[in-house]
Amino acid sequence: MRNHTIESAAKAACVSTKTIRRALRDPKRPLRHYRIGSRVVIAEENLHAWLELHAVNGVPAAVVDRISPAARAVVEGLV
Numbered sequence: 914m915r916n917h918t919i920e921s922a923a924k925a926a927c928v929s930t931k932t933i934r935r936a937l938r939d940p941k942r943p944l945r946h947y948r949i950g951s952r953v954v955i956a957e958e959n960l961h962a963w964l965e966l967h968a969v970n971g972v973p974a975a976v977v978d979r980i981s982p983a984a985r986a987v988v989e990g991l992v
Contacts, residue, residue: 915957
């Protein structure tokens with residue numbers, strides 16, 4: 914089992930460290946983590962599980978959230 918820091922989790926997920934920090938506090942889809950003193954540790958399986966929470970029919974949720982309802986219907990019809 915590999916553990917990540919905030920920086921290595923961001924690199925592995927191809928997102929910013931700000932996104933990871935925000936995910937740690939997200940009330941709807943939190944990124945499970947451990948605090949050891951002031952250090953944040955994220956298990957690789959927790960990072961993968963968090964990423965899976967954001968999958969939308971094979972299209973990243975961030976993309977779907979930014980498009981119009983009509984375009985969303987087209988995208989969802991493709992997959």
